[in-house]
Amino acid sequence: MPKQLAIILPVIIAIIISGCGNQSTPEDSGSNQPQQLPSDANLLVIGDVSDEPDQSTAFWQPLANYLAANLVDQGIDGGTVRVAPDLETMTRWLQSGVVDVYIDSSYPSLLVSRDSGSIPILRHGRGGVSEYHSVIFTLNSTGLTELDDLEGQLVAFDAPYSTSGFFLPAYFLIDNGYTLSEKSSNNAAVSEDEIGYVFSYQDINALQWLLSNRVNAVVTDSITFQEIPASTREQIVILAETESLPSQLVSVAADLNPNLRDALVEVMEAMTESEEGLAVLDQIDTSNFDTIPGGLEAFVTRTNQMFAVVEG
Amino acid sequence: MTYLSGKFRNLQLAAKFSIGASLLVAITIAAISLLSLDQERQHFRHDLEEQANLLLLSTSLASDTGLYELDAFYLSNLASEISGDEVLNVRFYDDTGRLVADNTGDPETLFIIEPNATGIDLLDEEEPLLRWEDERLFAGRNVLLGNGVVGAVSLELSTEELNTQIAATRNQAVGAAFLAIIAAIAVAYALSRSITAPIRQLAQASSQVAEGNYKVQYEGNASGEVGELVNSFNTMTEAIRLKTRDLQRATRDAQEASRLKDEFLSVMSHELRTPLNAMIGFLGIVQMTEKQMTDKGLHRVERARSNAERLLALINDILDISRIESGRMQLVPTPVNIRQEVAKLNDQMAVLAEEKGLSLVVSVDKMLPEMVTVDEDAFTKIATNLVGNAIKFTEEGQVTLALLKDTNDWIIEVKDTGVGIPAHMHQIIFERFRQVDGSTKRKYGGSGLGLAITASLIRAMNGTINVTSAPNEGATFTVRIPIVDTARSQALSRMEVEVA
Incomplete structure (x- = not known):
């Protein structure tokens, strides 16, 4: 028991000091993250917004590796993950080419898309759920x-x-x-x-x-x-x-090579067709990547209408 | 149980002592161990309760704001951080007693509208509530923020480590008890050996003493009570040895005296009987040849001869009893025509009976075989003594001699109508020189050796004699002698003759 207390008490004290009830925001926890990261044309970079960069990186790295391996013919020789502390950072990274692919739930994806010009390309069935309301x-x-x-x-x-x-x-x-x-x-x-x-x-x-x-x-x-x-x-x-809206969206940077973008869509949609792809989907708790019902244009039009209403 | 107690009784003293001491030690150690274990258990429980109190206090401090704001996410994380192998469950309840967060995150328990009974109870518990349950310690209390109750918290602490500690202590106690018992057995065995070894040697020495070796002495070292026992034993054996030596000397002296007595009696009887026989012979010649002798003279000669014959009979009786008692009289059973022997006896004794006006009636059982294996002289002496006594002590009436056959015995029965014998004399009359009383001896004469000789001869033949009589009602002497297989005894006799 003393051993356990020695472990538990500092945790409790740390929690008390950090202040219960005050939820940390990406901006709070990510202040020490680099604001500009060098881009590498040969790397496929997946971006995520999280205040737990280690966990996030570990989570998405299998997908980055898989995509890079299947996009070699597009000049990609590796895959990596960049974790931004907030949406603003992610917006900048997409604009500057630091991040190629951004995966998040619909509303943040649409916010980033509106500000950075990123393009939603696929629906992400995270946790086996493609849409929710x-x-x-x-x-x-x-x-x-x-x-x-x-x-x-x-x-x-x-x-x-x-x-x-x-x-x-x-x-x-x-x-x-x-x-x-x-x-x-x-x-x-x-x-x-x-x-x-x-x-x-x-x-x-x-x-x-x-x-x-x-x-x-x-x-x-x-x-x-x-x-x-x-x-x-x-x-x-x-x-x-x-x-309903897609629970998660896959977006790509506005200036991503269209050929690479099309190849990316093809590779991600085909992940359910190979054992290797299914294994990666299982690791990221995803059933599949598929196209947005009704098409991208209709989706963008509809969500823009919703934005207009919400933002007055 | 009876079987075991019987087995225990049969064990050697050393084993009994070892077992007893070991059991005593085992029981003592078991009792001490149980007490110690209970104390340790109480101690461990107290420690765990103290730790539960401390953890409960820390958790309530960490959760007061979370409960006030009902930040279930934070409370769930806190519960998950605290819980583990030793803290099985952490639960938080709001100010109505509803369960709002725990370490499991199970919606089935967290999203229930109704307040939780435990939560409601804990809201009133300002002091920690501790409750021992199966394999866990439940601890709970309310959570205050300022002066207000904002909720409650409960913990369930695993007692696995407690049980492990108790088990370890128990195992140590068992190990120590085992070693102590082994040591106790060894010490008890060594101690018992030191006590029982001299006793066992004494027992062996006693066995030798019982077998007649009185020179044995205990040579070992012994002290205390056992030493006193050893000294007493050695003193006793020495005393027995000396007494035995004295007795052996006395026995040798007695045997020598007996031998000298026998020699004396033999010589004296020879020296006495020779002149007595001569005297009786010459007195008989005088009675037959001296025609001029007056009747008075003849009467005196007759009395002289009669007294000489009585003296000779007395000497013969003394010699007989002497030979019997010294074991020198050897009976030689041979097949005897018992009817002829009885006829001869009748011829001899009938004269005496007639002289006293008595009738002598003799009979032989038809079932009695013609030949009976018996020492002829002994039979004659027995029958003669009994019939002679009967005639002597009967003044009128008759004397009967009957030879009868029983299943395994043949019987000599002599019955008279004489003066009889009081009951208290029925055994005494078979002792040497004893008659019913002194007056009897004076009135009827006799040495008092006849029945003693008769009884001795009967005993030598493995027979018995008894008398039934009362004063003035006559007497009946019954002799029972085992029947010996005549054919077998004849064969034995022939063999003895051939060997001779």
Whole structure:
């Protein structure tokens, strides 16, 4: 036990010092990351945004290696991973050619694409889920039964860059004529003509806040919603479900050689056809890479409309 | 149990002592070990409880803000960091007792609306609640932020290490106990050997003493009580040796005296019987040849002859009893026509009976074989003594002599109608020189040796004699002598003759 305490206590102290409840953002944790990285025309670079660069690099490196090995005829002789601390950094890296391929969920991918010109090329079925949507729900005990009841109430969203936890429900509510108002805490007052929202930064927080009556309603992605035990779901009222978006997108830098881009699409779509490709997909917890339903142009048009609504 | 106790009783003293001492040591060590183990267990439990308290306090401090803000993600990470092999479960409850985070992250338990019973209980626990459960120690308490209860935390600590420590202590105790028992057995065995070795040697010496070797002495070293026993033994054997030597000397002297007595008796009887026979012979000649002798003179000669004959009979009796008692009388059983012997006896004794006006009735059982194997002289002396006594002590009536056959014995039965014998004299009359009383001897005469000789002869023939009588009711003497196979004894006799 003393040995265990010697391990646990510093962890606890470190957690206390770091401050509980204050979620670290990519900007906070990545301040020591290089802002400019040299590009190498012969390397295929996959980019990711994370505050845990080691884990992220280890996670994506198998895919980088696989793609490089299958793009030799395009002049690629190696694959690597670059981890940016935030979306702004990633935007710059895509613009400067430091990163060739960027994989993230839809909303951040679209934000980076809007600012850097990166081009979404494929849908990424991470965790076996290619698309998801958002579910807005509350408890029976709140007495709320329809969207209109949300006015004057506080709803828990996930995070500002979350597709299902912000982008989809914000667009849905605004598009339906409601006024959203961000609140700094779940104790903040909400006026009758608005729907207040507060970021929980984690689905688990949002759910617990609802179950503990800290908020009146909550938004989660459809996958998380399915994890709620059946006994609890029986006491839940679904107020709305949004349209679906790809859970993850694969984007490439705007200036990436079109031949390489086409070859990349071909290689990634064909990964399910080889044992080596399937093994790599399994390592990155992905079922497949496929094309965006309805085509890239329609997707971009639709998401631009949604951006316009959300950003006012 | 009876079998084991029987086996234990049969063990040697050293083994008993070793087993007893070992058992005592084993029981003592077992008791001490159990007490020690219990104390160690209490000590370990106390340590674990202290550690649980400390961990609980640290965890509550680390989780107060998280619980206040209901940051389930942070609390889940905290629970995961704390949990491990030794902390099995970490759970956090909100201010209603709902489980909001744990180290498992299982939605089935975390996303439940209803408050948790344990959580509700812990909200009121300002002091750590400790509870021992199977294979774990449960610890829980509420979590305060300022003066308000913001939730509760519970931990479940594994007792595996505790059990391992207890097992290690137990194993050490068992090992130490085993070594102590081995040492105890060795010490007990050595000690018991030091005690029992002299005793065993004494036992061996005693066996030699029992076999007649009185010169044996214990030569080993012994002290204390055993030493006293050894000294006593040596003193005893020396005393026995000296007594035995004295007895041997006395025996030799007695044997020599007996031999001299026998020689004396032999010589004296010869020296006495020779002139007595001459006297009796000459007195008989005088009675037959001296025609001028008056009746008074003849009567005196007759009395002289009668007294000489009584004296000769007495001397013969003394010689007989002397030979019997010295073992020099050898009986020689031979086939005897018992009916002829009885007829001769009748001829001799009938005269005496008639002189006293008595009738002598003699009978022989038809089942009795014609030839009976017996020492003829002994049979004659037995029958003569018994019939003679019967005639002597009977004043009127009759005397009967009957030879009967039983299953394994033949029987000489002599019955009279005489003065009888009191019950208290039934055994005494078979002793030497004993008659019913002094007056009897004076009235009826006799040496008092007849029945003693008769009884001795019967014993020599492996027979028995008993008397049934009462004063003035006569007496019946019954002699039982085992029947000897006549044919076999005849063959034996022939062999003896041929060897001779």
